[in-house]
């Protein structure tokens with residue numbers, strides 16, 4: 001299978017699906033959102049209708065429209081638009097895969113069905129294969145997120161011989177903290193040109209060491225620029241600077257003053273998920289993301305007020321240069 005596309009690498013933002021206050025999709029801000037990612041965050045790849053995009057909470061018709069809007073607005077601006085087409089119904093998943101191909105998306109991704117579940121590798125592969133076959137010209141990515149799907153088949157096992165079953169297989173989005181499994185995936189597929197995209201943003205640096213070729217995540221919507229600096233430091237083999245970025249931006253030590261400049265840990269203490277991502281992105285980008293859809297609940301007023309104060313105190317949009325050793329950003 002020949003793919004003219006270049007390999008998916010670097011940061012991929014898992015897009016939020018903007019909604020209006022009454023829960024409809026707010027298509028009108030997607031063009032602005034694309035420009036924000038490209039110009040303000042330096043992120044040119046997106047992953048649409050995934051966890052962050054509440055893809056599984058949208059109707060099939062909404063998923064098609066959202067995918068179409070991102071592809072249209074991203075044209076000549078974004079490098080790659082990957083559409084998540086996973087669903088409980090194989091038919092729906094195939095319909096979405098075919099649709100992604102028709103609208104000119106750059107790839108499709110699929111999670112494991114999570115209600116009636118595949119219990120063995122072979123059954124999971126059979127499901128994925130049927131979806132991939134509906135879009136035979138599109139690169140296919142498996143989206144491994146066992147904590148949410150409950151399907152705990154190791155990715156390393158799944159990848160063993162996968163090209164024989166799914167010739168369009170191009171890579172893995174790995175949203176789990178099992179770095180041994182991730183490292184084995186990389187190690188056992190060295191001859192292939194697969195993309196190994198890590199999906200736990202707080203641990204990206206460790207995954208880079210294990211051989212990640214890129215990352216897909218919710219935080220790259222607003223931490224793209226910072227994370228790109230971490231990737232750059234890693235590339236330059238300046239590991240202590242890279243660690244400074246990971247630690248300060250995502251995961252500061254509780255004991256030191258660094259905690260003051262912390263971002264994700266501070267928010268995770270208040271509860272962190274899709275609702276909170278929507279609230280933070282609204283504050284940082286100024287683009288209204290709206291509330292999430294049920295069963296998610298809008299982030300509490302307490303969260304939003306406190307996040308706003310925190311973002312202000314961090315002077316978040318103009319981070320101090322970490323290279324100067326000034327770790328207490330704005331605090």
Ligand SMILES: CC(=O)N[C@H](C=O)[C@@H](O)[C@H](O)[C@H](O)CO
Nearest residue numbers: 051175199200201202217218219
């Ligand atoms: C469960 C979930 O949504 N994971 C996201 C991607 O897979 C991540 O990007 C997280 O949102 C991020 O790592 C923050 O915890």
Ligand SMILES: CC(=O)C(=O)O
Nearest residue numbers: 014050051052217218
């Ligand atoms: C984070 C991610 O990849 C998703 O939202 O699906």
